[in-house]
Each structure stands twice: as C-alpha cells, then as structure tokens.
Amino acid sequence: MLHSLLVSLVILAAVVSLVQADPPKVVLAIHGGTAGPRSELSPELEKLVRADMQRALEAGHVVLNKPDGTALDAVEAAVRVLENSPHFNAGKGSVFTHEGQIEMDASIMDGSNLKAGAVASVTVIKNPITAARAVMDKTRHVLLIGRGAEVFAAKAGLETVDPAYFWTERRWNQIKKIWEREAKERAEAKQARADSAADEPWGTVGAVARDARGNLAAATSTGGRTNKMYGRVGDSPIVGAGTYAENGVCAVSGTGEGEFFIRYAVGHDIATLMKYKGLSLDAATTEVIIGKLQPAGGEGGVVSIDAEGNFAAPYNTPGLYRGYITADGKSKVMLYED
Amino acid sequence: MLHSLLVSLVILAAVVSLVQADPPKVVLAIHGGTAGPRSELSPELEKLVRADMQRALEAGHVVLNKPDGTALDAVEAAVRVLENSPHFNAGKGSVFTHEGQIEMDASIMDGSNLKAGAVASVTVIKNPITAARAVMDKTRHVLLIGRGAEVFAAKAGLETVDPAYFWTERRWNQIKKIWEREAKERAEAKQARADSAADEPWGTVGAVARDARGNLAAATSTGGRTNKMYGRVGDSPIVGAGTYAENGVCAVSGTGEGEFFIRYAVGHDIATLMKYKGLSLDAATTEVIIGKLQPAGGEGGVVSIDAEGNFAAPYNTPGLYRGYITADGKSKVMLYED
DSSP: OHHHHHHHHHHHHHHHHHHHHSOOOEEEEEEEEEEOOGGGSOHHHHHHHHHHHHHHHHHHHHHHHSTTOOHHHHHHHHHHHHHHSTTSSSGGGOOOOTTSOOOEEEEEEETTTTEEEEEEEESSBSOHHHHHHHHHHHOSOSEEEHHHHHHHHHHTTOOBOOGGGGOOHHHHHHHHHHHHHHHHHHHTTOOOOTTOOOSSOOOOEEEEEEOTTOOEEEEEEEOOOTTOOTTEEOSTTOBTTTEEEETTTEEEEEEEOHHHHHHTTHHHHHHHHHHHHOOOHHHHHHIIIIIIIHHHTOOEEEEEEETTOOEEOOBSSSEEEEEEEETTOOEEEESSOO | OHHHHHHHHHHHHHHHHHHHHSOOOEEEEEEEEEEOOGGGSOHHHHHHHHHHHHHHHHHHHHHHHSTTOOHHHHHHHHHHHHHHSTTSSSGGGOOOOTTSOOOEEEEEEETTTTEEEEEEEESSBSOHHHHHHHHHHHSSOSEEEHHHHHHHHHHTTOOBOOGGGGOOHHHHHHHHHHHHHHHHHHHTTOOOOTTOOOSSOOOOEEEEEEOTTOOEEEEEEEOOOTTOOTTEEOSTTOBTTTEEEETTTEEEEEEEOHHHHHHTTHHHHHHHHHHHHOOOHHHHHHIIIIIIIHHHTOOEEEEEEETTOOEEOOBSSSEEEEEEEETTOOEEEESSOO
16 A cells, blocks of 8 residues: 555656656747846836737737637737837837938748748838748848838738837937937047947847747847947848748747857758757757857847757846747746746 | 789779779869759750850969969959859849849958958949959958949959840840740739749859868859849858868858858858858758758858868759869869769
8 A cells, every 4th residue: 555655656756757857849939138137127017018028929819719820820810919019129119320320121931931021221111020921931032121121011901100209218318328329429529339238239029930730930120239330130020040930840030249140150050960960959959059159248138949849048148038828828927038 | 923913903992992982082072053954055055054164163273373362252253254254144144133134242361361342233344253252352342232332343453244245145145034924924904923933033153162272262253143123132142151261171152042142141050050060062052952941941052161172062053153273273073963
C-alpha cells in the first residue's frame, strides 16, 4: 500500500514536471519593440500597452480560428492593431525624422512560398503592413518606396490619411527634446550628434504565426528610428533582415538597431543556423541576438516561432514588449523579465 | 639519355597539368549583368562591352597593387568605371522606369567588419556606388533612399548631374518599345502587362575583391529593371541579397531578377552554406543559383570569390558578363560559355 502510494507519487511528480517542462505550442507571437529602462514606463502607460498587445494577439487568433485562416492573414491582422495604437512606433505612434516628418517601413513574408512584400519611407498610408501585403499580392515586385509606393497603395484602394494623423504629443516631445539639445550643442560649438540617443530611439511592431496547415508567416512595421536622417531605411522592410519566414524552419520579426539587423541578415541567419547547422530555434535566436549582435554593439531582439510552435524571444536590451497566444487561446504578454 | 628525356617529359606533363588544373587566384572579379541571347549582341557592341570590362578590372587592380590598397577601394573603383560606361545598366547606362525616369540603386560591403552602405531610387547622383560608400563611411545608417539620399550625397560633396545625363538612345528605345506594345495591348482590350519582357529587362554591375591582407569586399550598382514601377527597389541595395562580403568566407555580387534575390537572401545564403554547412564557394553558389533560384523561376547569376581567391560565377541565363583578374594582372573577360 505504502509502496503503491510512493509509486503513484513518483509518477505524479514525473507528470507534473513533464507538464511544467512542456513549452506552450504557440500559434501567434507579437512584439511591440524593445523597451527602455523599466523606471521610465509609468503604470498607466504599461496598462494601455498591455491592453493593445492583448487585442493584437486576439485579432490574430480570431483569424487563425477560421476554417481557412492563414498565418499570413493572422500576422497582418495583429500588426494592424499595433499600427492603429498610439503606443508603438509604427503607424499611428510613429516617431519623427530629424526633419520632423513621419516615414514608415513595413514588410510581410509568406513562409509557404517565400513570397514577400515591403514598403519603405511612406508617409500617408494608414496601415503600411497592408501596403506591404498589396505589393506582395498585386505586383511582381517585393519592395516599393516613397511616393511610388504611395501612388500604388492609393490605386490599390488602401486607406490614406493626412500626415497629421500620425502626429502624437509623446513622439513630438521626443524629437523637440533632441532638437533643443542639438541646438544647445551647436551653440556650445560641440559637434551635434546626428543620432543622439533618445529615451526610446527605435521601436517596431511585428508578428509571427503558424496556421493549422503548418504555414509560417512574419510581418514587421515601424516608424523607424527617432531623429533618423531623411530617407533612412532600416531593417523592417528588408526581407532576411527584420522579417523572415520559411515553412518547416521558422518565422522571425525583429526590432532594434536596424543597421545591425541588415548587416547581420538577422532573420535569414537564424533560419540558416537551424537549416544548415541543426540548431534549435532557441539556440539559433540566442546565437544571433546575444552571441553576435550584442558583442558588435547592436541592440535589439526578435520574436520567433518554429514549425512546432516553439517560441523564442531573446533580446539584449532592458526589455522587449512581447506576447504569444496558443491554439486554445491562452495568451501571455511580457515587457521585461517577467 | 632516352630515359632521362622520358623522365623530363613526364615531369613537364605533370607541371603542365598542374598549371592547367590549378585555378587562378583571383583578387578582383566583376560582372556587367546577365546577357540575353548571343544573337542579339552585335560584334561592335561586344567589343565595346569587353573593353570597358577590361578597364574596370584594371582600375580595381591598380588600387590593389598600391601598398595600402584595400578590397573596399578596389570594388568601388571597378564599379565606378562600369557606372560611367553607357553599356551597362548602372549609372550612365541605366534603364528607364515605367514612368520614363531613371532610378538607381547601389550598395557596398566591407567584409572585414561587416559594415555596409547603400542608396536606393536616386536620380541625380553620377556614381551611386560612391554615395553608398559615403553612407557607410559618414553616417550611422546603412540605407538611404530617394531625395534624402540625394541631399546627403550633395552635402557630402559627391558629383551630381542633370537627370538628362543618364539618357541613352538604346535604353530610350527599349522603354518606347514597351510603351508602344502596352498601348497596342490596351487598344486591343488586353490587359497591359506591367512587367512585359524587354529584350534585356534587368542588368547590374558589380565587383568583388580580396586584398593583400585577406580582406574581402563587394559592391553592386544598377539602374534596376526596365519598365519597373515607380519606387521599385530590387536586390542591389540590399545587403545580404545582391551584395555580401565577410572575411574568411566570401564576397558576392548578384545580378538578375532582384525580387528573387531578396526573397532567397542570395548573398547571405551563399555565405551561410559555406560557414554552416562547409560547402565550397563553387558548390554554394551553384546550389543557390542553379539548385534554388532556377526551379523557382528566378533568373540571374553572381560573381564571387572566397578567402583563397577561388572564383565562381554560375548563372541560369543565356550568359553573364563577367571577368576576373589575378594578383599578377592576368585577366579574363567572358560573356557566354567561353
């Protein structure tokens, strides 16, 4: 009797430990950019950020639960929610360039056929991620930029807005603070730093998803880097850098110092470490974000899932706004090491 | 006597076969884009094309022979020669967009530190490759596009020209032919094809080099795709796609249907096949251009060298304008299987 009780306890303990060790099978993951020091995030703003991230996860989950819901449609739906929020550096909440303009970039990739679409430096398209999708679906091109991308989007029936739509007080105060510091530095005859550190110099939103047929997709959208030079394009519209998806391998969306993500081809490097070297998603993303970018001085992180629904989101910054949702709707939103 | 003669002959034969089997140790290789059917290249044009390619090889070789000559300076010098020629689709010889404009892209990468610079959709910069170099050297960014890139280049002291400089009769006749066919198709109520096949729809110039210290570098410049949409950007300014260089691995410059080169991250894929899977340069480039792009319908080719100076230039088109030069100045220019 005691013996059989002990055996039962051992089996129970084994089952519990198995359940605890078993990672969630994720169908959709998102990010809302890297985070600055925790002390700079007020409890009020944190609540708003978490609520919009939860809405984005649910928007993608609704798509995936439809009989014909695809990973591609899910990442687009999730990113649109984040673009429409003023709390992330994409769409509505985009940061200002050095010239006080809004220039947004976005890309989307379908892992089932390696098709992709992207737009860069667009100023009047309400949802750049949908413009990227339209480039993929309706042209033979992958990347359209500037006015050409806007003319195409308008012809394709996408919603355009007055650039004033993208004005937010928080972003305006950020660029004003930089301008004031630069003016002061010039007055003091110091060299004005073109890329002075803002309290939140970059930020991006993105989503990765896996649908019932095992298709993977990734999408990324951004307002770019605060105080960036006129015409600067980062990694978000660059397939292989900020966005990558390949069925059977992984889907990745990155955020951080875009120049490093381009030079290190971050999304594609993670995929090839898995394909050619046999690394797990966790090992591959850690190798690139912690093993390569961090020693090179490239700040940032990624959200990613693999073909089995494993989730990995390493970052070398104080935090990364990230979240995931499983097939049965269990979701988790994390901002720092929580 | 007879015996020693025979021995000498055997040794001589061995030496000859060794010399023949030993591949040239290449220090610089260039391409002038993929070639259409041989029948469409007149002997007169072929002579001009070969002469300018020879000049580009020699310009890069001069740089490499200087005591402090770097691979980076050599690829820029070689590409500038090709940009200044009217016979290649880059700089002076650029093709027209659907709207009858010239929009050029270029990128350059230093394999010693993975630094890179690029410009896209520029219209008045005489040598886009030098603008790409300036983005790398003088900004914290990697990619500047459109007017922002032009304003930067002008401030950096680069030569700008009236867009009329880029007008060439040959390119103008190409776009006129397309416009006439599209008008005819519209008149016949057929759907006008936005990407009608031109007799030479794309083309690019590029260079890869290895200097005495073993540094690798790559550079690519293009006018893009004939009849491309306003704002379309291809692979040439995308590091990891049309251009990639990493010391100890390889330097790659691509040409062809840029959309495929972006989606398949061609330059970076070749490097990772070598790094992570141990493939030779020859095997890696063949795997990507013949094994992946060709079945997917992506036309094009690359020129590439590895850290030992091996040269590979596979293509899946009728021809690829390509050439190389060795440390001692032996050069070879090839257009087709010759």
